[in-house]
Amino acid sequence: MLNILIFIFGLLIGSFLNVVIYRLPAGKSIVFPRSQCSQCQSKLGAKDLIPVFSYLLLGGRCRYCNSRFSLQYPVVEFLTGLLFLLLYQQYSLGSQFLVYSFLLALLIPASVIDFKQQIIPNQINYFGIGAGLIFSVLFNHISLFSSLLGIVAAGGVLLLLAVVSGGMGMGDVKFLAMIGSFLGPRLALYSLFVGSLLGSVVLLPLMIAGIKDRKDRIPFGPLITLGAVMVILGGEQIIDLYLNLFRFN
Numbered sequence: 312m313l314n315i316l317i318f319i320f321g322l323l324i325g326s327f328l329n330v331v332i333y334r335l336p337a338g339k340s341i342v343f344p345r346s347q348c349s350q351c352q353s354k355l356g357a358k359d360l361i362p363v364f365s366y367l368l369l370g371g372r373c374r375y376c377n378s379r380f381s382l383q384y385p386v387v388e389f390l391t392g393l394l395f396l397l398l399y400q401q402y403s404l405g406s407q408f409l410v411y412s413f414l415l416a417l418l419i420p421a422s423v424i425d426f427k428q429q430i431i432p433n434q435i436n437y438f439g440i441g442a443g444l445i446f447s448v449l450f451n452h453i454s455l456f457s458s459l460l461g462i463v464a465a466g467g468v469l470l471l472l473a474v475v476s477g478g479m480g481m482g483d484v485k486f487l488a489m490i491g492s493f494l495g496p497r498l499a500l501y502s503l504f505v506g507s508l509l510g511s512v513v514l515l516p517l518m519i520a521g522i523k524d525r526k527d528r529i530p531f532g533p534l535i536t537l538g539a540v541m542v543i544l545g546g547e548q549i550i551d552l553y554l555n556l557f558r559f560n
């Protein structure tokens with residue numbers, strides 16, 4: 312029963328994250344006004360805003376003007392629900408669930424915005440760094456020192472990479488610093504490594520096939536997020552697996 316409630320809670324948070332994804336880069340308030348169709352401006356009622364289900368029931372179209380809604384809406388909602396459910400199964404209800412689900416609720420909109428617009432908004436990064444520090448004091452899942460070190464070390468490593476290689480922006484640096492503030496230096500750096508490894512698995516064939524250019528900007532936000540999700544959900548097993556990949560014997 313609690314599984315279903317957690318999943319529904321995740322769907323509702325996902326629905327809010329869609330609002331963040333749509334309004335934050337446009338500089339609009341994420342609280343007011345009520346949601347409306349971007350084509351016909353009709354105000355959307357409660358029955359239009361049930362996560363995933365409204366989209367499926369209406370065939371992904373506006374009830375009033377029949378224009379198509381982006382598939383992004385149900386995907387973000389479903390993904391958030393699913394990840395919250397997986398977090399709950401891994402950690403049950405407690406401070407870790409709270410801290411990690413809060414972090415996910417920052418990583419998801421940042422990744423989608425980064426993927427669509429090649430930018431990670433400062434509002435998310437700064438808010439997240441502050442929240443990570445406060446959570447370390449409130450919940451002590453990591454020490455405040457570890458949280459600070461996470462910001463400096465994870466952000467520092469990426470800053471160095473950005474200076475040396477280019478192809479990465481300050482948004483990415485602050486983004487990893489935010490993950491460091493929640494996870495501490497070790498897990499934040501593993502998130503980066505796992506994300507980069509996944510990135511090269513996906514991107515190398517695309518580069519070889521000539522679909523992607525070396526100069527194309529790599530979407531680090533979604534890749535690092537994928538790394539962080541795997542590190543949070545997989546824990547030590549993912550890290551062992553990763554280390555084994557690079558051990559020759």
Ligand SMILES: [Zn+2]
Binds near residue numbers: 351374
């Ligand atoms: Zn409409």
